[in-house]
Amino acid sequence: MEAPKEVDKVFRCLRCKSSWCRLCELPWNDDHVGQTCDEAALKIGVQKKQRDLERMASEAVMRKCHRCNLVFTKDEGCNRITCRCRATQCYICRAKDIDYTHFCRHPLIPLTPRTCCQKCLLWENPKTVDENAIIHFGPTASKYIAVIEDRCHNTHLQKAPAWKSCSLCQLAFRFGSEIHRCDGCEVMIHVECRENMPKPCIPYKPPCKDKAGGLRIVDYCADLRPRLPFVVLRCVRFVDADLHKPGLYTSNPSGVLGDNVLTVLHQEQQKSMQPLKDYDSHAVAECLLAFLRNVRDPVIPEVSHSDFFAAGTENPDDLEVCIVDLPAPHKNTLAYLFLHWQRVLGNADRNLIELGMFVRVIANAVMRVPHECKAATDVVKRLLAIDKSVYERVLEIDIDS
Numbered sequence: 001m002e003a004p005k006e007v008d009k010v011f012r013c014l015r016c017k018s019s020w021c022r023l024c025e026l027p028w029n030d031d032h033v034g035q036t037c038d039e040a041a042l043k044i045g046v047q048k049k050q051r052d053l054e055r056m057a058s059e060a061v062m063r064k065c066h067r068c069n070l071v072f073t074k075d076e077g078c079n080r081i082t083c084r085c086r087a088t089q090c091y092i093c094r095a096k097d098i099d100y101t102h103f104c105r106h107p108l109i110p111l112t113p114r115t116c117c118q119k120c121l122l123w124e125n126p127k128t129v130d131e132n133a134i135i136h137f138g139p140t141a142s143k144y145i146a147v148i149e150d151r152c153h154n155t156h157l158q159k160a161p162a163w164k165s166c167s168l169c170q171l172a173f174r175f176g177s178e179i180h181r182c183d184g185c186e187v188m189i190h191v192e193c194r195e196n197m198p199k200p201c202i203p204y205k206p207p208c209k210d211k212a213g214g215l216r217i218v219d220y221c222a223d224l225r226p227r228l229p230f231v232v233l234r235c236v237r238f239v240d241a242d243l244h245k246p247g248l249y250t251s252n253p254s255g256v257l258g259d260n261v262l263t264v265l266h267q268e269q270q271k272s273m274q275p276l277k278d279y280d281s282h283a284v285a286e287c288l289l290a291f292l293r294n295v296r297d298p299v300i301p302e303v304s305h306s307d308f309f310a311a312g313t314e315n316p317d318d319l320e321v322c323i324v325d326l327p328a329p330h331k332n333t334l335a336y337l338f339l340h341w342q343r344v345l346g347n348a349d350r351n352l353i354e355l356g357m358f359v360r361v362i363a364n365a366v367m368r369v370p371h372e373c374k375a376a377t378d379v380v381k382r383l384l385a386i387d388k389s390v391y392e393r394v395l396e397i398d399i400d401s
């Protein structure tokens with residue numbers, strides 16, 4: 001049992017070698033020793049800084065009127081937002097001063113990705129809205145998303161192995177018949193099922209067994225740009241389709257997937273094109289965290305911790321440099337994850353995520369620090385507040401080279 005905060009109020013973090021007051025979360029240093037929390041706060045004047053951090057994190061996820069700065073969110077109604085100041089804005093892509101020609105006029109076919117045009121949808125019932133579709137097919141789709149979501153399968157013909165069935169229609173292959181196999185995701189399908197194969201191809205990396213000390217992030221990445229572990233790709237895309245789920249990442253799911261997402265993915269990868277389909281987004285989010293906690297090297301490796309801590313608490317502008325300095329699989333993964341987590345927070349009005357808890361959980365997953373490490377939660381708050389174009393650059397710079 002942990003001692004109550006009132007009894008043992010100093011938290012000493014073994015990772016960043018710093019000490020914090022567990023009551024007020026201020027650094028436990030000469031300014032606080034022998035002083036009450038209020039006295040210390042006054043002395044250091046950091047309460048304001050703390051509030052600024054909270055503000056930065058929540059501003060990153062809000063919509064704002066470009067003319068009068070009114071902050072808003074939307075539940076029902078059409079996506080052409082008219083502010084009290086009469087300025088208009090598209091709720092989906094945030095385009096300014098729009099009229100109804102901004103939106104798609106084509107009839108929609110339910111449950112199918114839209115292919116008619118790239119325009120935003122005027123009406124979208126928030127209950128059936130597919131966040132995934134907005135992100136992936138909307139006019140604001142960025143290049144990295146296009147690269148990931150449009151990746152084609154690379155199939156070639158081979159003889160059907162015994163006792164296997166088609167990943168798409170699930171019917172058994174006739175032994176010895178010709179089938180298609182994708183080099184990327186390793187699925188096997190009937191020749192006649194080839195044209196119905198859904199995109200994208202999520203390249204798979206079979207486990208390399210004899211690595212002493214466990215697998216690193218790079219061991220899960222196919223040799224494609226951006227470099228992302230297939231586990232992260234699968235889980236993020238899955239959770240992205242269900243961003244309204246209450247308690248994502250922050251409450252314990254009752255799902256059975258537990259830490260075994262890897263086992264499931266390894267087993268199901270060749271059997272189904274949607275290996276996670278039997279699970280709910282809650283469990284998959286939890287699995288993603290478990291993967292990040294258990295992979296041999298954290299997304300923000302320990303050697304970079306001091307740089308990130310310094311940037312997180314003193315020089316926020318340096319944070320971008322810290323990210324860019326990480327090895328490719330790490331910086332790509334970090335950028336891809338934080339873009340996703342920003343989308344999760346962007347739906348906080350529906351998934352009701354509590355920011356403090358969310359930040360602690362993420363800090364624990366990407367830096368592997370104790371939940372109370374204040375330096376790490378400060379870093380994560382800043383990472384959540386970074387403009388998404390920074391992360392997009394990190395993911396896209398490698399695509400061309």
Ligand SMILES: [Zn+2]
Nearest residue numbers: 021023024037
């Ligand atoms: Zn204190």
Ligand SMILES: [Zn+2]
Nearest residue numbers: 065068083085
């Ligand atoms: Zn306005």
Ligand SMILES: [Zn+2]
Nearest residue numbers: 090092093120
């Ligand atoms: Zn729009």
Ligand SMILES: [Zn+2]
Nearest residue numbers: 104106116117
């Ligand atoms: Zn259209």
Ligand SMILES: [Zn+2]
Nearest residue numbers: 153182185201
């Ligand atoms: Zn494939």
Ligand SMILES: [Zn+2]
Nearest residue numbers: 166169190193
């Ligand atoms: Zn088939």
Ligand SMILES: [Zn+2]
Nearest residue numbers: 013016373375
């Ligand atoms: Zn710490």
